[in-house]
Amino acid sequence: xxAKKKTATRKKAIxxxxxxxxxxGKTYEAFxxxxxxxxxxxxxxKRFQDEGQARTFASMKSIESTNVRNATTPxxxxxxxxxxxxxxxxxxRLGDRYSLTQAVDFFLNHYAAPDSSIELxx
Numbered sequence: 389x390x391a392k393k394k395t396a397t398r399k400k401a402i403x404x405x406x407x408x409x410x411x412x413g414k415t416y417e418a419f420x421x422x423x424x425x426x427x428x429x430x431x432x433x434k435r436f437q438d439e440g441q442a443r444t445f446a447s448m449k450s451i452e453s454t455n456v457r458n459a460t461t462p463x464x465x466x467x468x469x470x471x472x473x474x475x476x477x478x479x480x481r482l483g484d485r486y487s488l489t490q491a492v493d494f495f496l497n498h499y500a501a502p503d504s505s506i507e508l509x510x
Contacts, residue, residue: 401450402421402422402423402446402447402449402450402453403421403443403446404419404420404421404436404439404442404443404445404446405419405420405421405422406418406419406439407419407420407435409435418435418436418437419435419436419437419438419439419441419442420433420434420435420436420442421433421434421435421436421442421445421446421449423446423449423450423453424453426452426453426456426457427456475488478491
């Protein structure tokens with residue numbers, strides 16, 4: 389039996405990279421920022437002549453990427469903070485396979501509290 393090695397997928401930092409490129413027979417230096425569009429999953433690149441502008445753009449794209457991954461919706465609810473966290477955890481565990489309503493319905497249809505209890509003596 390062989391053990392499978394887990395590999396973590398780590399996001400690369402969005403940072404400007406100094407580069408040279410040729411256009412119309414001339415050589416230019418620029419700072420290139422590469423990122424993955426969170427909506428289309430397409431790899432994109434943008435070039436800047438100024439390093440400061442490139443760093444600012446890279447920071448903005450990094451923040452956008454983080455915000456998309458951690459998107460939440462504020463709602464008014466009767467649940468306490470711990471109940472909200474528990475519901476979020478349950479939703480994450482169920483994934484796209486089942487809804488919370490389906491899970492609760494299944495539980496209520498199949499679970500029955502014991503009619504009697506048996507005490508154990510020492």
